[in-house]
Every structure is written in structure tokens, then in C-alpha cells.
Amino acid sequence: MLFHGVGGSTVLFSAHWMRFLPSDFRVKTLDGVADDWPIDYAELAPFYDRIDGQFGVSGIAGDPAYPDRPEYPMPPLPIGDWGKRVAAAHAKMGWHWWPGSNAINSRDYGGRRQCVQRSTCRAGCNEGAKGSVDRTHWPESERHGVRLITDAQVSRITLDEKGRANGALYRDGPGPEKHIKADVVILAAHAIGTPRLLLLSAAKGHGNGLANRSGLVGRRLMMHPLSRTIGLFEEPMMSWQGHWGQSLYCLQFAETDVSRGFVRGAKWNLSPSGGPLMAALYPWPGERLWGAAMHEHVNAWLGRAAIWGVTAEDLPEVENRVDLDPELCDRYGDPAPRLHYTLSQNSRDMLAFMNQRVEESFRAAGAYRTLLRPLVAEAGWHALGTCRMGDDPETSVVDRWQRCHDIPNLLILDGSAFVTCSSVNPSATISALALRAADHLVNHRRDVAR
Amino acid sequence: MDDQPALDDQSRAQLAELAEVIAPRWGDLPAASEIALSQAPLDRVLALRPDLLAPLKAVLDRVRGRPPEAAMEKLESTDAAGLHTLLTVVAGAYYAHPDVRAALHYSGQQAQSLPRDGFGAEELVIEMMQQPPIYRKVD
Numbered sequence: 036m037l038f039h040g041v042g043g044s045t046v047l048f049s050a051h052w053m054r055f056l057p058s059d060f061r062v063k064t065l066d067g068v069a070d071d072w073p074i075d076y077a078e079l080a081p082f083y084d085r086i087d088g089q090f091g092v093s094g095i096a097g098d099p100a101y102p103d104r105p106e107y108p109m110p111p112l113p114i115g116d117w118g119k120r121v122a123a124a125h126a127k128m129g130w131h132w133w134p135g136s137n138a139i140n141s142r143d144y145g146g147r148r149q150c151v152q153r154s155t156c157r158a159g160c161n162e163g164a165k166g167s168v169d170r171t172h173w174p175e176s177e178r179h180g181v182r183l184i185t186d187a188q189v190s191r192i193t194l195d196e197k198g199r200a201n202g203a204l205y206r207d208g209p210g211p212e213k214h215i216k217a218d219v220v221i222l223a224a225h226a227i228g229t230p231r232l233l234l235l236s237a238a239k240g241h242g243n244g245l246a247n248r249s250g251l252v253g254r255r256l257m258m259h260p261l262s263r264t265i266g267l268f269e270e271p272m273m274s275w276q277g278h279w280g281q282s283l284y285c286l287q288f289a290e291t292d293v294s295r296g297f298v299r300g301a302k303w304n305l306s307p308s309g310g311p312l313m314a315a316l317y318p319w320p321g322e323r324l325w326g327a328a329m330h331e332h333v334n335a336w337l338g339r340a341a342i343w344g345v346t347a348e349d350l351p352e353v354e355n356r357v358d359l360d361p362e363l364c365d366r367y368g369d370p371a372p373r374l375h376y377t378l379s380q381n382s383r384d385m386l387a388f389m390n391q392r393v394e395e396s397f398r399a400a401g402a403y404r405t406l407l408r409p410l411v412a413e414a415g416w417h418a419l420g421t422c423r424m425g426d427d428p429e430t431s432v433v434d435r436w437q438r439c440h441d442i443p444n445l446l447i448l449d450g451s452a453f454v455t456c457s458s459v460n461p462s463a464t465i466s467a468l469a470l471r472a473a474d475h476l477v478n479h480r481r482d483v484a485r
Numbered sequence: 486m487d488d489q490p491a492l493d494d495q496s497r498a499q500l501a502e503l504a505e506v507i508a509p510r511w512g513d514l515p516a517a518s519e520i521a522l523s524q525a526p527l528d529r530v531l532a533l534r535p536d537l538l539a540p541l542k543a544v545l546d547r548v549r550g551r552p553p554e555a556a557m558e559k560l561e562s563t564d565a566a567g568l569h570t571l572l573t574v575v576a577g578a579y580y581a582h583p584d585v586r587a588a589l590h591y592s593g594q595q596a597q598s599l600p601r602d603g604f605g606a607e608e609l610v611i612e613m614m615q616q617p618p619i620y621r622k623v624d
């Protein structure tokens with residue numbers, strides 16, 4: 036999800052707050068595909084614990100889909116009538132489910148109010164209950180002296196004569212480009228913006244783009260292909276209310292089982308279903324969206340629907356990539372990013388399998404009808420992996436501390452650094468990794484030559 | 486907000502005809518004409534979503550002169566984006582209207598207090614907690 040504004044993608048995100056599974060860091064070892072990370076779950080766990088406190092996460096420990104962890108800062112949000120139905124169904128079927136972990140306040144926390152369940156999270160939370168970075172980090176950072184320059188668009192990372200990063204060129208309105216100097220440059224422009232900037236910054240000795248000795252800048256683009264199924268119930272559940280946010284999640288099918296015909300797995304999250312406009316505009320398969328049909332749709336959906344979203348783990352492939360568009364430019368004349376992406380057979384097979392299981396889940400929960408969108412175009416799609424982490428400079432862009440191998444005072448602290456993408460939502464892992472890298476930077480500041 | 490010209494009378498009349506096809510009377514639910522959708526309700530949507538004005542004008546231009554049902558069928562078969570714009574405007578204006586909400590017994594998305602008695606499935610969570618781990622052990 037992309038959003039240009041203070042707080043970035045977290046302003047509009049759904050705040051699902053999930054840790055990677057231990058196996059996510061060992062995909063090559065366990066499944067013979069993709070690559071292992073240079074770090075593991077145990078190494079990241081203390082940073083997950085700390086970052087949960089910073090964002091304010093509600094949930095409950097004890098999930099058998101994860102190793103032990105400390106209790107969450109706040110108890111879970113209500114799972115809703117729809118959640119109770121699905122939880123009971125999964126309990127009967129012997130399938131996993133767990134109350135949703137969300138970066139949403141279930142109590143007043145961190146100077147922010149608790150959630151009021153208005154369900155408008157994806158348009159930004161006007162209560163301040165959602166842990167978006169404009170509320171969780173920027174105010175305190177500014178109190179500590181950080182200067183935030185808004186509406187600034189960086190066009191190049193600049194290098195000194197020794198090939199170290201020494202700042203950035205940017206514009207923040209009409210007028211000439213400005214240069215800001217820095218001893219350390221940290222890039223966090225999303226898995227599309229970050230490689231674009233590195234490619235745009237091609238310089239002497241880096242004609243291929245900055246930090247691109249491996250040729251992997253922009254490569255291995257992973258998404259989270261998403262399917263969505265609506266379950267329609269006879270009983271009123273007031274499902275226009277409720278955080279969005281996940282009411283609950285299911286990791287029954289997150290780990291590899293080769294008998295299913297694919298490797299890796301998917302995460303499911305259950306949500307409420309919004310107001311009448313969402314029902315009216317939903318692409319009801321094979322049906323007209325106007326006239327009597329519109330009324331029938333709203334009548335069937337409003338307050339009586341729940342939504343399973345399924346995010347599939349994509350595997351990294353070098354041909355899925357971001358490069359520079361030869362024609363399309365931004366408002367300042369710099370090339371726009373261009374995406375090349377083909378959905379793999381593994382991801383297709385995985386979604387097809389999951390969609391059948393989701394149908395079973397909803398039917399067991401009492402839904403009388405389901406509406407499947409096998410691949411959602413406008414949501415999901417967490418872009419990840421375009422500047423992968425690794426120990427070998429020939430096969431990775433950043434090291435285990437997220438410093439560029441080629442330019443050690445240039446760090447990449449966003450989802451570009453992911454080696455694989457897991458099936459779970461990435462924000463908790465992006466943030467925990469950033470905290471870990473920032474800690475390391477502070478503790479080893481002396482080693483970064485000025 | 487900038488002062489973009491609102492829809493002219495001709496376009497409003499055209500929209501009213503289309504809206505009547507999109508949202509006819511249905512049981513207790515009023516037809517678009519009964520809530521004068523092409524007047525204040527439409528202006529409300531365009532005030533909240535000024536970005537919809539230009540694409541709305543464009544889609545109206547594309548089907549001008551056609552009977553409303555034929556216009557809708559044309560959009561449905563050839564212009565998914567235009568149909569989506571039109572439905573967003575009309576359904577947005579329709580479902581925001583108090584008479585429609587009353588007929589639906591829909592009070593809108595309201596601020597609520599969180600329940601004090603927990604998240605709603607405590608016993609089932611305890612059952613799940615007692616299950617053996619399902620994550621793959623590494624190393």
C-alpha cells in the first residue's frame with residue numbers, strides 16, 4: 036500500500052500486526068526454494084517485543100501457531116458476532132483461529148484514545164486509535180529535534196569523492212533542487228520507491244545504479260496476492276461496525292504441506308463488511324449492479340456479511356522487478372518506476388486451494404452464500420524484496436544490518452530488504468527490523484566513517 | 486475546495502434519469518426521484534469527493550442522448566470504469582440520505598464503547614491455547 040504523507044503507508048493500512056513465523060526465515064533449508072535470511076526468528080523476537088510497545092498492539096499471547104511470546108500491550112479487540120461464528124466453526128473442524136492482533140488501541144495507550152469501532156480504519160483513523168507513524172513516532176521524534184520536511188521529493192542520493200553517501204537532492208516546491216547533507220543516509224521509500232531512487236542515482240562507479248553490484252536492485256519483487264471471499268449470513272450481526280483491522284486470523288494453512296501441490300502457505304484474516312455503499316459497489320460475480328439488484332445486494336449484505344481475506348506468500352523471482360520507465364516521468368521529469376510482475380503457478384495453486392478451504396470455513400460457520408474474488412486487484416499487494424538482505428555482496432544488496440554492501444553509510448530500512456515475504460502482513464517485521472538496524476547503527480556509530 | 490462548476494441543468498436532468506434506473510423504488514426504499522437525488526444529495530457527494538466531478542461529466546457525455554436503460558447497458562458492456570464512477574456517485578448520494586437509511590434501519594457507522602466483558606470467545610481461545618504447536622520447528 037502506498038501513501039505519500041506524514042506516516043506513509045501506515046496512515047491507510049489495516050493495522051494487522053503479525054510476526055513472521057520461524058520457518059519464514061528458513062525457506063531454502065526447509066522447502067528447497069527461495070533463500071534463507073541471514074537472521075532468524077529468535078534474533079528478531081526481542082525487537083518484535085519492543086516494537087509492539089511502540090506502536091501499541093492489542094492481542095493475546097498463547098497462539099499455538101507461534102513460539103511463546105510476552106503478553107501484548109493491550110487485550111484483543113472484540114471479534115464480533117461474525118468472528119464468534121467462525122471461531123466456533125474452526126473449533127469444530129479442528130482448524131486454527133486466533134483473535135486478531137492489531138496495532139489498534141483497545142485501551143487508552145501511548146497518549147492515544149481507544150478504538151470506537153467505526154470501521155473506517157482504511158481511510159485513516161480520526162480517533163487516533165490506530166498506530167500510524169504520524170501518531171506513534173513523528174511527534175516524539177520532533178520533540179527530540181528531528182526536522183521533518185514535508186512535500187519533499189528526493190531525486191538522487193549523492194556520494195562524496197570516496198564513494199560514500201553524503202546526502203540527497205530534493206525539491207519541495209517550485210524552484211531549484213536543494214541538497215541536504217548527511218553523514219548517514221537512510222532510505223525508507225517502499226519496495227518500489229527505494230530501488231527507483233537507487234537506480235535514478237546512478238553515479239561514477241555506480242553506473243548500474245547505487246549499491247547494485249549484485250544486479251539485484253529492483254529484482255525479486257514479491258507481492259502478497261490476495262483473494263477475498265464474502266460470507267453472507269441470515270442473522271443480523273451489525274457487521275458495518277468493528278475495527279478493520281482483523282477480527283481474527285487463521286494460520287491453519289500457513290506452513291508447507293507438499294501434498295497440497297504447492298510450497299509455503301497463506302494467512303487468512305476475517306473482517307467486518309462495511310456499510311451499504313460497499314455492498315452496492317462490490318463486484319457481485321455475474322450480476323448486474325443496479326436497479327433491483329442493487330437493493331437486493333444491500334439487503335443481503337448490510338450487517339449480515341463477513342470477509343475472509345487470504346494473503347498468499349509469493350516466492351522471489353528475479354524477473355519480477357522494478358526498473359525505470361523509458362517514457363513515463365514524474366512532475367520533475369525523472370523516470371517513473373515500471374513494474375514487471377507475473378503471478379507464479381505456485382501462488383495460483385495456493386490461492387485456488389485456499390479459496391476452497393475458505394468456502395468450507397464460511398459454510399461451517401453458517402453462511403448461506405459466499406462471493407469469491409479469486410484475485411483482488413486493488414488491495415493486498417504488499418510490495419517487498421527489491422533490495423534483498425544477505426551476507427554475500429554478490430547476491431544481495433544490504434547486509435544483515437541493512438547497510439548497503441557497496442555503501443555502508445547508506446541504509447535501507449523498509450520492506451525492500453526482505454529476503455522472502457512470509458504470508459503474514461509485513462508492517463511488524465519492517466518495523467522490528469528497522470529498530471534492530473537503528474540500534475546497531477547507534478551502537479556502532481563510530482565505525483561509520485565521517 | 487476550488488470553485489469547479491457544478492453540473493449544469495442538462496447534466497443534472499440526465500443524471501436524474503439514470504439514477505432512477507440505478508435506484509428505483511423497492512419495498513420501503515424510496516426511488517432516487519423521491520429523494521431528489523440529483524439535487525442536494527448529489528451536491529453533497531461532489532462536495533465530499535470533488536475528484537468525481539470530472540469523470541462523472543465524462544461518463545454523462547459518453548452516454549448522452551441514449552435512453553437511461555440503454556445507457557446503463559452500454560456502460561456495463563463497454564466502460565467498467567465509467568459505470569463505477571456513476572454508481573459511486575449515485576449509490577453514494579442514495580445511501581447517505583436519511584430517508585434511505587431509515588428505511589434500511591441503518592444508523593451509519595457510529596462511535597461505540599468497547600465491551601467490558603472481553604473480546605467475545607474466551608472459552609474457545611483457551612481450548613485453542615491447549616492445542617499442540619502448529620508452527621514448523623526450525624533447527
Ligand code: SF4
Nearest residue numbers: 150151153154156160
Ligand atoms: S475502528 Fe478503525 S478508524 Fe475507527 S477508531 Fe478503531 S482503529 Fe480508528
